[in-house]
Amino acid sequence: MSFHASIITLFPDIFPGPLGTSVIGRGMEKGAWSLQTHFLRDYASDKHRTVDDTPSGGGAGMVLRADILAAALDDAAPEHDQRPKILMSPRGKPLTQALVRDLARGPGAVLVCGRFEGVDQRVIEARNLEEISIGDYVLAGGEVAAMVLLEAVVRLLPGVLGAAESHADESFENGLLEYPQYTRPQDFEGREIPDVLTSGDHGRIEKWRRDQSEALTRERRPDLWAGMQQKP
Ligand code: SAH
Numbered sequence: 001m002s003f004h005a006s007i008i009t010l011f012p013d014i015f016p017g018p019l020g021t022s023v024i025g026r027g028m029e030k031g032a033w034s035l036q037t038h039f040l041r042d043y044a045s046d047k048h049r050t051v052d053d054t055p056s057g058g059g060a061g062m063v064l065r066a067d068i069l070a071a072a073l074d075d076a077a078p079e080h081d082q083r084p085k086i087l088m089s090p091r092g093k094p095l096t097q098a099l100v101r102d103l104a105r106g107p108g109a110v111l112v113c114g115r116f117e118g119v120d121q122r123v124i125e126a127r128n129l130e131e132i133s134i135g136d137y138v139l140a141g142g143e144v145a146a147m148v149l150l151e152a153v154v155r156l157l158p159g160v161l162g163a164a165e166s167h168a169d170e171s172f173e174n175g176l177l178e179y180p181q182y183t184r185p186q187d188f189e190g191r192e193i194p195d196v197l198t199s200g201d202h203g204r205i206e207k208w209r210r211d212q213s214e215a216l217t218r219e220r221r222p223d224l225w226a227g228m229q230q231k232p
Helices: 022-029 066-076 097-105 121-126 143-154 202-220 222-230
Strands: 003-009 033-039 085-094 108-113 130-133
Touching: 003 066, 003 143, 022 033, 022 143, 033 066, 066 108, 066 121, 085 143, 097 143, 108 143, 130 143, 202 222
Parallel strands: 003 033, 003 108, 085 108, 085 130
Antiparallel strands: none
């Protein structure tokens, strides 16, 4: 079973974009995941292929129409489709590594990329869209946000990263930020690699890394650190 992403967008040409390169792109070539775009204008019914209209109640900008988005969703994900239907949205649940891991365990995702002022609330409710945000800032559209989500998910799929690029130790995997990394040369502009890392003493190395991770997390991300302290 491989992970299948369906993307509803006004800009299908920008996919796969960065998702076609490096380990993520090779993962697609190997069949670990696949991607299909659905061009929202194909679901419009008038000759101008209109997908948006002015906001009810007034105000600036345009809103994506519920009926057109619903037609695209019903085509991308028929009733038996088990994949979560996600709307990229600054109002959504924050994307976290825990959420990414959940998605990577599933059969895929249907991702709606908003544009303009957003989408009609009724399609969010009628099609049970889960809103997900990639951070507290506003983008011009959901496409880059969908790519961020997919890149994070796909690298966790079986067979995508080799053993050499394992993710067990990474930032967030254990609730902590990652420790500092070093490689040759031994001396860089007078800065040495910390002695412990070249000592060969695996117990000391592990303890040093753990201490560094904890100190970094406490200093940079008191929110993550507080969450860690609450866990049993
Ligand atoms: N008026 C909206 C913002 C619309 S931005 C508001 O104030 O909430 C246009 C589209 O970009 C959104 O529909 C969404 O799909 C996408 N987008 C913008 N910021 C995003 C974010 N932080 N995370 C995920 N998607 C985002």
